[in-house]
Amino acid sequence: MKNDTKKPTILVVNDDGITAPGIKSLIEVMQEIGHVVVVAPDGPQSGMGHAITIGKPLRFDKVDLYPGVEMYKCSGTPVDCVKLAVNKVFKGKKPDLCVSGINHGLNNSINVIYSGTMSAAVEGAIEKIPSIGFSLDDFAQEADFSHCKKFIKTIALKVLNNGLPEATLLNVNFPKGANLKGIKICRQANAKWAEDFEERTDPYKRPYYWLTGVFENYDKGEDTDVWALDHGFVSVVPVQFDLTAHHAIPILNSWGFTDTNVSKSTVNKLLVQTEKV
Numbered sequence: 513m514k515n516d517t518k519k520p521t522i523l524v525v526n527d528d529g530i531t532a533p534g535i536k537s538l539i540e541v542m543q544e545i546g547h548v549v550v551v552a553p554d555g556p557q558s559g560m561g562h563a564i565t566i567g568k569p570l571r572f573d574k575v576d577l578y579p580g581v582e583m584y585k586c587s588g589t590p591v592d593c594v595k596l597a598v599n600k601v602f603k604g605k606k607p608d609l610c611v612s613g614i615n616h617g618l619n620n621s622i623n624v625i626y627s628g629t630m631s632a633a634v635e636g637a638i639e640k641i642p643s644i645g646f647s648l649d650d651f652a653q654e655a656d657f658s659h660c661k662k663f664i665k666t667i668a669l670k671v672l673n674n675g676l677p678e679a680t681l682l683n684v685n686f687p688k689g690a691n692l693k694g695i696k697i698c699r700q701a702n703a704k705w706a707e708d709f710e711e712r713t714d715p716y717k718r719p720y721y722w723l724t725g726v727f728e729n730y731d732k733g734e735d736t737d738v739w740a741l742d743h744g745f746v747s748v749v750p751v752q753f754d755l756t757a758h759h760a761i762p763i764l765n766s767w768g769f770t771d772t773n774v775s776k777s778t779v780n781k782l783l784v785q786t787e788k789v
Contacts, residue, residue, distance in 0.1 A: 519545075520545065520607075520609060521546060521547045521549065521602075521607040521608050521609075522542045522545065522546045522549070522608065522609045522668075523549050523551065523594070523602075523641070524538055524542055524549070524550045524551075524611055525551055525590055525593045525610065525612045525632040525633075526538070526613055526629060527556070527560060527631075528557075528615060528616055529552065529553050529554065529557070530575065530577065530583065530585045532556075533616075533653065533657065534613055534614035534616055535550070535552055535613070535614070536578070537657035537660070537661065538611060538613055538614050538646065538664065539578060540661070541661050541668070542611060542668070543580070543581070545668060545669065545672070546608065549597065549607065550581055550582065550583040550584065551584045551593040551596060552583075552585060552586065552590075552593055553585070553586055553587075553593060554571070554585040557589050557590055557628045558617075559626050559627070560589045560591075560631065561625065561627070561628065561631050562591055562631040562634065562635070563591065563628075563631075564589060564591050564592055564595070565587075565588040565589060570586060570588045570592060570596065572596055572600065573585055582601075584596075584597075584601065589628065590612070590629065590631055591628075591634075593632060594610065594632050594635040594636055595635065598639050598641075606639060606640065607641055608641075608642070608672060609642050609644075609668060609672055610633060610636030610637075610639075610642070610643040610644070611633075611643070611645075611664075611668060612632040612636070612645045612646065613629050613647055613648075614647065614648055614660060614664070615645070615648065616650060616651050616652070616655055617648070617650070618685050618741070620647075620685045620747060620749075621702075621703040621738055622700075622704045622705070627645070629646075632645070633681050633682075634681060634751070634753050637676075637680065637681040638753060642675060642681075643676075643682070644667060644668065644671060644681065644682045645682070645683050645684065646660070646686070647683075647684070647685045647686065648685075649685070649686065649741065650688045655688075658690075659686070659692060663695060666695075667682065667684060667695070667748065676750075677750070679752055679754055680750050680751065681752075682748055682749070682750060683700075683748070683750075683751045684746065684747070684748050684749075685741055685746070685747045685749075686741075686746055687742075687745070692746055693743070693745050695746045696740040696746065696747055696748065697749075698735060698736055698739075698740050698748065698749050699736055699749060700736070700751075701731040701737055701738035702729075702730050703727060703729040703730060703731055703738055704727075704730075705725040705728070706725055706726045706727075707724070707725040708723075708724050708725055709721040709723055709724075710722045737749050
């Protein structure tokens with residue numbers, strides 16, 4: 513740990529809301545490690561991604577839900593919570609660790625893009641705070657998080673002791689059930705939601721749409737988060753917020769964007785090809 517004579521300060525956030533069972537379990541584990549400060553939404557904010565509140569005021573109030581824990585509820589998004597914590601609670605002095613969750617539902621594979629849980633952790637990493645997002649494969653309000661706790665403590669202590677590579681955070685997902693085989697360091701699987709919008713009718717005979725879908729995995733690798741979870745392991749994926757596709761830069765450079773002397777015949781040829789597509 514950075515300073516063995518001083519307990520680390522840990523910021524706890526989530527997207528399911530400040531009263532969600534998952535954040536209570538995460539708080540309990542973090543209390544074993546250090547001084548806990550909680551800043552969380554005042555209600556569910558799932559699927560908000562990296563949204564922030566612009567154009568309307570944010571409410572930010574101190575609450576007393578768990579003994580010995582400094583807690584604040586926020587009317588905004590999970591990312592708003594991290595921003596307010598850094599600016600108004602810590603006043604620019606960064607905590608030693610930011611943990612987000614425990615989310616009700618997985619944030620593996622492509623889900624990391626949509627996740628409010630992970631976006632809160634990403635915002636922590638942007639602020640140069642070692643950050644981790646935790647999620648469990650159970651959407652139920654009465655979900656049992658007890659089997660996650662020892663792994664959460666281990667992972668958090670490893671991060672506090674070793675730090676993380678610059679601009680990197682961890683995405684940790686747990687299978688449902690107590691018989692976990694261990695931890696696997698993974699890559700994000702190539703998988704996505706095959707979505708459907710079910711059309712329904714309200715009492716006034718007006719149509720509305722309800723998002724549904726099936727999760728499809730196109731990745732047969734045994735080094736992915738999907739494989740690990742399907743086989744009873746805790747998946748740990750290092751995530752970066754630099755979204756540059758570095759491998760594509762040479763390809764784009766080969767297209768000759770710097771050549772400003774494109775002939776009229778070349779332009780016409782490209783237009784014809786586009787129309788055929």
